[in-house]
Amino acid sequence: MKIVIIGTNHAGIAAANTILEQYPEHEVVMLERNSNLSYLGCGTALWVGRQIDDYQGLFYTNDKEFSQKGARISIETEVKSIDFDNKMVHAQTKDGQTIEESYDKLILATGSLPIAPELPGNDLEGLHFLKLFQEGQAVDKALADESAKTVCVIGAGYIGVEIAEAAQRRGKKVHIFDAENNSLANYYDPEFAQLMDRNLEEHGIETHFGELAVEYIGENGKVTGLKTSKGTYEADVVINCIGFRANNDLGKDHLELFENGAYLVDRHFKTSDADVYAIGDCATNYSNAIQDTTYIALASNAVRSGIVAAHNIAGTELEGAGIQGSNGINIYDLKLVSTGLTLKAAEKSGIEVEYVDHEDTQFPGFMPENHKVKLRITYAKESRRIVGAQIASDYDVSLLVHMFSLAIQEEVTIDKLSLLDIFFLPHFNQPYNYITVAALKAGKDKKE
Numbered sequence: 456m457k458i459v460i461i462g463t464n465h466a467g468i469a470a471a472n473t474i475l476e477q478y479p480e481h482e483v484v485m486l487e488r489n490s491n492l493s494y495l496g497c498g499t500a501l502w503v504g505r506q507i508d509d510y511q512g513l514f515y516t517n518d519k520e521f522s523q524k525g526a527r528i529s530i531e532t533e534v535k536s537i538d539f540d541n542k543m544v545h546a547q548t549k550d551g552q553t554i555e556e557s558y559d560k561l562i563l564a565t566g567s568l569p570i571a572p573e574l575p576g577n578d579l580e581g582l583h584f585l586k587l588f589q590e591g592q593a594v595d596k597a598l599a600d601e602s603a604k605t606v607c608v609i610g611a612g613y614i615g616v617e618i619a620e621a622a623q624r625r626g627k628k629v630h631i632f633d634a635e636n637n638s639l640a641n642y643y644d645p646e647f648a649q650l651m652d653r654n655l656e657e658h659g660i661e662t663h664f665g666e667l668a669v670e671y672i673g674e675n676g677k678v679t680g681l682k683t684s685k686g687t688y689e690a691d692v693v694i695n696c697i698g699f700r701a702n703n704d705l706g707k708d709h710l711e712l713f714e715n716g717a718y719l720v721d722r723h724f725k726t727s728d729a730d731v732y733a734i735g736d737c738a739t740n741y742s743n744a745i746q747d748t749t750y751i752a753l754a755s756n757a758v759r760s761g762i763v764a765a766h767n768i769a770g771t772e773l774e775g776a777g778i779q780g781s782n783g784i785n786i787y788d789l790k791l792v793s794t795g796l797t798l799k800a801a802e803k804s805g806i807e808v809e810y811v812d813h814e815d816t817q818f819p820g821f822m823p824e825n826h827k828v829k830l831r832i833t834y835a836k837e838s839r840r841i842v843g844a845q846i847a848s849d850y851d852v853s854l855l856v857h858m859f860s861l862a863i864q865e866e867v868t869i870d871k872l873s874l875l876d877i878f879f880l881p882h883f884n885q886p887y888n889y890i891t892v893a894a895l896k897a898g899k900d901k902k903e
């Protein structure tokens with residue numbers, strides 16, 4: 456069987472590796488328009504902020520490795536169109552050569568594109584996006600210019616807060632703007648997100664919430680400022696990070712789409728065309744929290760979807776486990792992790808929820824070093840199944856979120872959690888640990 460994969464970043468790579476390593480009898484063709492593959496965008500801010508010395512380690516594979524594994528891979532080759540009826544892909548190389556590839560099965564792994572605010576002045580020099588390695592390089596270069604003093608970041612989601620920290624670490628005056636009333640609104644309830652807002656402010660970053668960018672201001676073709684719904688700010692560099700949209704350019708006229716334009720797939724990552732699969736940021740996924748279709752752009756989801764699609768294409772039926780959108784962020788010393796639904800997301804999905812909060816220290820009081828931990832567990836009012844968890848600390852409690860992720864996936868109730876066997880050792884936690892105490896509190900609330 457001949458399998459053509461379009462897009463060879465995290466999703467395409469995972470699919471290709473699975474087929475090449477476990478089903479070597481199939482022919483694999485990989486087409487990629489970029490000059491690199493496997494760039495870990497999560498490292499951009501670490502590198503730009505000089506928390507790591509260089510970017511070489513941010514790539515975990517390359518085209519040569521795939522040639523050695525037996526794939527036919529063409530980078531700097533853009534797929535221009537797909538003839539779905541005749542199962543033929545039309546592509547063009549960097550030097551203008553056209554390529555045609557027939558397929559038995561096609562995998563669309565074309566990812567996502569940053570959403571571009573459509574504002575006056577959007578053709579000025581000094582406006583940036585942060586998706587590709589090359590865009591990270593451009594931001595790095597802009598920050599290296601000592602005459603660039605002020606950076607405006609539009610969007611205080613994950614990319615926004617990470618790059619705001621990086622720019623501040625590079626000695627710039629940083630403003631960050633978001634339409635919402637706090638940062639990280641897609642991931643945390645305000646009581647948690649506000650910890651991040653304070654964290655940014657304490658490090659000298661000026662936060663502007665509920666404030667919309669309305670115009671990029673410029674002189675001689677170069678950005679010099681940003682006008683918002685509430686004021687005008689100087690800006691030598693503007694970084695746009697208001698989210699991603701699914702890149703559906705190749706299949707939007709043929710394949711069924713989700714409400715946001717992503718390719719609608721089943722639990723096998725098969726699209727509405729039986730010979731076409733879609734994985735990663737260009738496709739939907741199944742949410743165990745809302746028990747319905749969702750769209751969450753994360754590298755972790757991209758990798759898993761690639762593995763699942765590859766098995767199904769190669770002949771082993773495998774249903775995806777679904778996702779919880781588990782995520783984490785570390786800005787300066789503050790660590791936030793969450794999984795499943797915030798209260799706002801639950802309301803939007805029509806799920807009536809209750810939640811329990813608990814704050815404690817990680818270790819017993821007699822330990823010489825200690826850290827505060829803040830936990831929220833959210834559960835469905837009727838069934839009491841856990842649908843979300845958020846944790847904040849300056850201590851690394853990130854692994855806990857995986858337990859909550861599994862609990863959501865397996866429909867564990869808050870009451871079951873209260874009697875879970877959780878070990879105790881002072882070096883790690885407390886005899887009355889905050890998870891048990893929070894879950895017991897929820898049980899008490901139920902009785903009252």
Ligand SMILES: Cc1cc2nc3c(=O)[nH]c(=O)nc-3n(C[C@H](O)[C@H](O)[C@H](O)COP(=O)(O)OP(=O)(O)OC[C@H]3O[C@@H](n4cnc5c(N)ncnc54)[C@H](O)[C@@H]3O)c2cc1C
Pocket residue numbers: 461462463464465466467486487488489495496497498499500532533534535564565566567568585586587614702705734735736737752753754755756757
């Ligand atoms: C700055 C930044 C930080 C991030 N941090 C994290 C993080 O910490 N954790 C996390 O889980 N996620 C993170 N993400 C999100 C993560 O990078 C994406 O979810 C992930 O890249 C999705 O992988 P993908 O392979 O589906 O799509 P993409 O990475 O978008 O790759 C799609 C590929 O398809 C290629 N392509 C598109 N169209 C064509 C065409 N017509 N012909 C040929 N090739 C084509 C593109 O060139 C690209 O290489 C971050 C993203 C950014 C930008």
Ligand SMILES: NC(=O)c1ccc[n+]([C@@H]2O[C@H](COP(=O)([O-])OP(=O)(O)OC[C@H]3O[C@@H](n4cnc5c(N)ncnc54)[C@H](O)[C@@H]3O)[C@@H](O)[C@H]2O)c1
Pocket residue numbers: 497572609610611612613614615617632633634635638639640641666667668696697698699751752753782783784
């Ligand atoms: N740590 C991580 O896991 C990590 C890090 C970086 C990126 N990512 C992923 O990459 C994807 C893109 O990240 P992102 O930061 O661009 O998106 P995001 O969804 O995290 O944040 C976008 C932010 O922009 C705001 N916004 C939207 N329109 C706006 C407007 N017109 N004006 C002002 N603010 C506006 C939103 O309120 C939101 O807070 C996300 O799926 C994200 O999860 C993950």
